[in-house]
Every structure is written in structure tokens, then in C-alpha cells.
Amino acid sequence: MSTLRSTPIRPHSLASQVHxxxxxxxAAGELTAGSAxxxxxxxxxxxxxxxxxxxxxxRLAAEGQLIFVHNIGYxxxxxxxxxxxxxxxxxxIVVETTSLLYILGPIDARKLDEADAIxxxxxxxxxxxxxxxxRQFSELNWRFHAKLxxxxxxxxxxxxxxxxxxxxxxxxxxxxRGIVNQAKVAAEHQKVIAMLRRGERAAASDALRQHxxxxxQRDARLSHVSISLERLLGEQxxxxxxxxxxxxxxxxxxxxxxxxxxxxxxxxxx
Numbered sequence: 170m171s172t173l174r175s176t177p178i179r180p181h182s183l184a185s186q187v188h189x190x191x192x193x194x195x196a197a198g199e200l201t202a203g204s205a206x207x208x209x210x211x212x213x214x215x216x217x218x219x220x221x222x223x224x225x226x227x228r229l230a231a232e233g234q235l236i237f238v239h240n241i242g243y244x245x246x247x248x249x250x251x252x253x254x255x256x257x258x259x260x261x262i263v264v265e266t267t268s269l270l271y272i273l274g275p276i277d278a279r280k281l282d283e284a285d286a287i288x289x290x291x292x293x294x295x296x297x298x299x300x301x302x303x304r305q306f307s308e309l310n311w312r313f314h315a316k317l318x319x320x321x322x323x324x325x326x327x328x329x330x331x332x333x334x335x336x337x338x339x340x341x342x343x344x345x346r347g348i349v350n351q352a353k354v355a356a357e358h359q360k361v362i363a364m365l366r367r368g369e370r371a372a373a374s375d376a377l378r379q380h381x382x383x384x385x386q387r388d389a390r391l392s393h394v395s396i397s398l399e400r401l402l403g404e405q406x407x408x409x410x411x412x413x414x415x416x417x418x419x420x421x422x423x424x425x426x427x428x429x430x431x432x433x434x435x436x437x438x439x
Contacts, residue, residue: 183217187225190215192300195234195245196344202248206235232304234341249339251396254389257339258398261381264329265314268321269365269374276365277320284316285362292355298347306348307340313358317377320365342391350387357383 191211194200211222226243229235235243249257291309296302311334318330343349357380364373382398389396 183221184224184228187211187215187217187222188228191225191229192234195341196298196300198345200245202245204245206243206245208242234300246341249342249389249392249394251389251394253339254385254394254396254398255402257333258381258385258402260333262378262402264326264333265318265381266374266378268318268323268326269370269377271323272320272370273322276368276370278366280316280320281362281365284313284358287313287316288355288358288362291351291358296348296351298343298345300344303340303343303348306343306351307334310354317361317365339388342388346391349391350384353387354380354384 191200191206200206206226208219208222208226211217211226212219215222226235227237230237230243234245236246237243287309291306291313294305294309296306314334315327315330318326348354357376361373361376361380364376382402386396386398389398
């Protein structure tokens, strides 16, 4: 007679409960951007000893929800500023849109199918308003853009791209309100895929640039940050072009006049 192997059901750990409570407070706006998170205070307020609290805060820091500073402790990241949005837009445009112009060889249809499947999940999923759903959306969104980058077949670009999405303060604005522009994001993604399927790499690059600018512009408004990314990026591009035009050009070496050699006289034969 076969026996079933016992599988103990573990109770919800104290650290996990503290982890969820801190996320709830962030979503509810009870903890403001930049505020310090004190271990002793959290321990008193939750009735949990310091060790599980410390474990929960370390996990939140590993997820990017908190920042840990040596000899100071934990705090929430500052809310994104206008400059944060500009910097992130420029970095993403440089890495993501340019990569589509440097796809070596034919466009991999399998990668596009995988990106299509990820975007379908973005379009259909009900992410809710809690931290778990927001993390799920952020992960799917990163995977979609990473899949486009894979078309370039460049591991160095993949590494740089992963760093660009390691800033959860940009997605924290969705906590408590949900992914309000979910349908627009999916539609803009689909437009890029359609252009790539037709082999229109430059058009796809332009569409991806517009998507990055528009999505960050929408997110900035949710953060109550007044900004016109299109105008600012246009001004920076114009400044760069003017600087290149004004830079001194290397002096050209004047062409030396060509001197004709006198014709050589052939010896007269008698």
C-alpha cells in the first residue's frame, strides 16, 4: 500500500504579514515619498518583534520599494520629479528605439509572436489596484519591451535595458488607482508589432519613441508633475544639433596644385 508523503501547510509568516502591511500603507498614502521607516516603530505598531520586521523591510528593499542607507536605515524613494521623467525618457529612447534600427539580419517572427502574447496578457489581465497586480503589470511591460530589444541580438543592450526598469517609484503611482491607461498601452504596443511584421524598422522605431514619450507623459500627470516631454526632448535635440553646427570644423589641407612633368624625350634612332 502506497503512502502519501506529508506536506506541511505553513502558516502565513510574520515577515510576510509585515511586508503586506507596509505595501498597504504605501498604497493608501499613509507613508509619504521620502519618509523614513523605523524598525522599532513598525514593531510597536504591528505588535511583531524586530526580527520579522527587519526581514520584511529587507525584502521590500530588494524589491525596490524601499531604499536602505547604511547607518541610517530604510526610507521610501522620493516621488519622481520632472527631471526623473526626462532622464528616463531619454535613456529609454536611446536604448530601445535605436535598437530597432540595428536589428542584424531578418526580423525574428518568433520573437514578435512572444511579444504579441505578452501584450495580449497586458490587454486582458485585470491587475486591480494592489501592489501584487501593479508588480505583475510592470513585469509584463518590461518583458514586452525586452522582447523587442532581443530582436537586435545584442546581450549588452539587454543588460542595459534591465537597469532602466529597476526604479519602482515610477510604477508606485498606480497603487490604489490601478493601470488607468492599460488599453492605450496595449494599443501602442500592438502598433509597433504590426510595423515590425511588415519589416518597417524605422517606422517601428518612431512608433516606439512616441509610445515611450506618451506613456511617460501620462504617468507624469498621475504624479502631478507638469511636463511636456515632447517639447523638452525636441529642445534638447535642437540644442545638440545647434552645438554640432557651431563646433569648429577641422581646417582642410589646401590642395597642392598639380605640376606637370615635362615630357621625356625619346632617344632619336638613326
